[in-house]
Amino acid sequence: MLKVTNLTVVYDDLPVFKQLAVTFAPGKITGIIGPNGAGKSTLIKGMLGLVKPQSGSASIAGQPLNKQLTRVAYVEQRKDLDLTFPINVFDVVLSGTYGKLGLFRSPGKNEKKQAAAALEQVGLSDYASRQIGNLSGGQLQRVFVARAIAQKADIIILDEPFVGIDLKSEHEIMQILKQWRSAGKIIIVIHHDLNKVTAYFDDLVIMDHGIEAAGPVAQVYTPENIRQVFSDDLSSVLFTSQAGERG
Amino acid sequence: MTSIANFITALSRYDFLQSALVTAIMVGVMSGIIGSFIILRGMSLMGDAISHAVLPGVAIAYMLGINMLFGAAVFGILAAVLIGYIATRSKLKTDTSIGVVFSAFYALGFILISLAESSTNLHHILFGNVLAVSDNDMISTAVVLALVIIFVIFMYKELLITSFDPVFAQSYGLNTLVIHYSLMLVLTLVTVSALQTVGIILVVAMLITPAATAFLWTNKMHVMLILAAILGVLASVIGLYFSYTFNWASGPAIVVVAAVGFVFSFLFSPKQGLLFQHRKEPAKRDA
Numbered sequence: 090m091l092k093v094t095n096l097t098v099v100y101d102d103l104p105v106f107k108q109l110a111v112t113f114a115p116g117k118i119t120g121i122i123g124p125n126g127a128g129k130s131t132l133i134k135g136m137l138g139l140v141k142p143q144s145g146s147a148s149i150a151g152q153p154l155n156k157q158l159t160r161v162a163y164v165e166q167r168k169d170l171d172l173t174f175p176i177n178v179f180d181v182v183l184s185g186t187y188g189k190l191g192l193f194r195s196p197g198k199n200e201k202k203q204a205a206a207a208l209e210q211v212g213l214s215d216y217a218s219r220q221i222g223n224l225s226g227g228q229l230q231r232v233f234v235a236r237a238i239a240q241k242a243d244i245i246i247l248d249e250p251f252v253g254i255d256l257k258s259e260h261e262i263m264q265i266l267k268q269w270r271s272a273g274k275i276i277i278v279i280h281h282d283l284n285k286v287t288a289y290f291d292d293l294v295i296m297d298h299g300i301e302a303a304g305p306v307a308q309v310y311t312p313e314n315i316r317q318v319f320s321d322d323l324s325s326v327l328f329t330s331q332a333g334e335r336g
Numbered sequence: 337m338t339s340i341a342n343f344i345t346a347l348s349r350y351d352f353l354q355s356a357l358v359t360a361i362m363v364g365v366m367s368g369i370i371g372s373f374i375i376l377r378g379m380s381l382m383g384d385a386i387s388h389a390v391l392p393g394v395a396i397a398y399m400l401g402i403n404m405l406f407g408a409a410v411f412g413i414l415a416a417v418l419i420g421y422i423a424t425r426s427k428l429k430t431d432t433s434i435g436v437v438f439s440a441f442y443a444l445g446f447i448l449i450s451l452a453e454s455s456t457n458l459h460h461i462l463f464g465n466v467l468a469v470s471d472n473d474m475i476s477t478a479v480v481l482a483l484v485i486i487f488v489i490f491m492y493k494e495l496l497i498t499s500f501d502p503v504f505a506q507s508y509g510l511n512t513l514v515i516h517y518s519l520m521l522v523l524t525l526v527t528v529s530a531l532q533t534v535g536i537i538l539v540v541a542m543l544i545t546p547a548a549t550a551f552l553w554t555n556k557m558h559v560m561l562i563l564a565a566i567l568g569v570l571a572s573v574i575g576l577y578f579s580y581t582f583n584w585a586s587g588p589a590i591v592v593v594a595a596v597g598f599v600f601s602f603l604f605s606p607k608q609g610l611l612f613q614h615r616k617e618p619a620k621r622d623a
C-alpha cells in the first residue's frame with residue numbers, strides 16, 4: 090500500500106492542496122483525473138520529494154517513500170529537455186538502470202540487456218543508436234516509457250504518458266501496464282481522456298485542488314462526480330454516449 | 337618553419353619552456369573535459385562567473401603565502417552557493433544572480449590584490465604567464481588533473497544524467513545538489529590551473545571554446561569529452577608556440593588558436609557546419 094498522508098504543497102504562498110490523503114493499492118492500475126491545474130502533477134512531485142511539501146509525506150509499508158526512490162519509476166509530463174544533447178536512444182533507456190546500480194558502478198552486460206529488452210517492448214529497437222533529437226514526439230515519449238521499464242521498479246508513475254502517442258503504441262503500453270498489474274506492482278497513471286477511464290483503470294482518483302473522490306472506478310466514475318469537477322455538459326456527453334454504446 | 341625548429345630546440349634546452357609545455361597540455365585536457373560538462377548543462381555563464389569569482393581567494397592565498405588552490409576553492413564554492421541561494425530565495429533569475437555575485441567577488445579581488453601591492457602579479461593573474469610556472473605550480477596542476485580524471489571516471493553516469501535530465505536523476509533518489517557543487521568545486525580548481533596559462537579573464541574561453549568545438553563534431557558525450565581535451569591541448573601547445581616565438585601574452589595566443597579551431601568547425605563540421613548544410617540542400621532538391 091502506497092500511502093499519502095497530510096500532504097500540503099504550496100507554490101509562492103498559494104497552496105495547491107492542503108492535508109491531502111490518498112492510498113494506492115498494489116496489483117491495481119490507478120488513474121488520476123482532474124482539470125488542468127488541479128494539482129495532479131504536483132501530487133506526484135510532492136510524493137517523490139521533487140517539490141518540498143510544506144507538510145506530510147508518502148510512505149510505503151510504513152517507510153518513507155523518498156528514502157526508497159530506487160523502487161520508483163516516474164515518467165514526467167511532457168518535459169522540455171535539451172534535444173541537442175549528445176546522447177542516443179539506447180543510452181537514455183540505459184539510464185533507467187542507474188538508480189539500482191548506485192554510485193560509482195557503471196552499467197554492465199546485464200544492464201545493457203535490460204535496456205535492450207525495454208526498448209524492444211516499446212518497439213523502438215531499430216532506433217537504438219539515434220541521437221534523441223532525431224525522433225518524433227511520440228517516439229520520444231515511448232523512449233521514456235522504455236526507460237521506466239528498464240528501471241524494474243515496484244511503483245510506476247506515469248504523468249500523461251499517452252499524449253502525442255499513436256493508438257497502437259498506447260495499446261502496447263497498456264499491455265505492459267497490465268503485465269505489471271499481474272506482477273502486483275503499484276501503477277499510477279495521470280490521464281486526460283475520460284473516455285478511457287473504465288477501460289484502463291481499476292481504481293480512480295478525481296482531483297481538484299485536493300481529492301474529490303477516490304476508490305474503485307465503478308464507485309467513483311459517476312455522472313455526479315464528473316459534473317462536480319468538470320462540467321454538466323461533459324458529464325452528460327460522457328455518460329449518455331457510454332449508455333448508448335452499451336445499449 | 338625555422339621558427340618551429342627554433343621552438344623545438346628551445347624546448348630541449350630550457351627547463352622553463354618544458355614546464356610551460358607540460359602545464360599547458362595538462363590545462364588543455366582538464367579544461368576541455370570540465371568545459372564540456374559546463375556547456376552541456378547550459379552553464380557557460382556560471383563557468384565565467386566562477387572563474388572570475390576566485391580572484392579574492394587567489395589574492396588572499398598570495399598574501400598568506402599558501403597555495404592558490406585553497407583560497408580559490410573557498411571563494412569559488414562560496415560564489416556558487418551564493419548564486420544558488422539568491423536564485424532560489426528570490427524571484428531573480430539565475431543569470432541576474434550570477435551577475436551580481438561574480439562582479440562583487442571580482443571587485444573585491446582587485447582591491448585585495450592592490451592591498452598586496454603586486455602589480456606584476458596582477459598582470460600575470462589576469463592574462464596568464466605560462467612561461468613563468470614554477471615546479472610547485474606544475475605539481476598542483478598535475479594533482480588537479482588527476483582529480484578531474486578520477487571525478488569524471490567515477491561519476492560519469494551521474495554527471496551524464498544530471499546534465500541531461502536532472503529531474504529524472506532526482507526522481508530515482510540521486511542528490512543532484514551534491515553533484516552540482518562537486519562539479520563547481522572541481523571547476524574552481526580547474527580555473528586556478530588554467531589561470532596560469534590563460535589568465536583569469538580568458539579562463540572561460542578555455543572552458544567553453546574547445547568543448548563547443550567538440551560538440552559540433554559528435555553526438556556522443558564520451559567522444560565529446562575526449563575531443564574537447566584534444567582540442568584544448570592543441571590550442572594550448574600551438575598558442576604556447578606563438579607566445580614564445582612572437583613574445584605574445586600566452587593567454588590571448590592560446591585563446592585565439594582555440595577560436596580559429598571553432599570557426600573552422602563551425603564552417604566544416606558535419607553536424608552543424610554551415611558549408612555542409614549548404615551542400616545538403618541542392619542534393620535534396622535533386623531527389
Ligand SMILES: Nc1ncnc2c1ncn2[C@@H]1O[C@H](COP(=O)(O)OP(=O)(O)OP(=O)(O)O)[C@@H](O)[C@H]1O
Pocket residue numbers: 100101105123124125126127128129130131132166
Ligand atoms: N513550478 C510552479 N511554480 C508555481 N506554481 C506552480 C508550479 N507548478 C504548478 N503550479 C501551479 O500549481 C497548480 C497545480 O499544477 P499541476 O501542474 O499540479 O496541475 P495538473 O493537475 O498537473 O495540471 P495539468 O492537467 O495541466 O497537467 C496550478 O495552479 C499551477 O499553476
Ligand SMILES: [Mg+2]
Pocket residue numbers: 129130131166248
Ligand atoms: Mg500535470
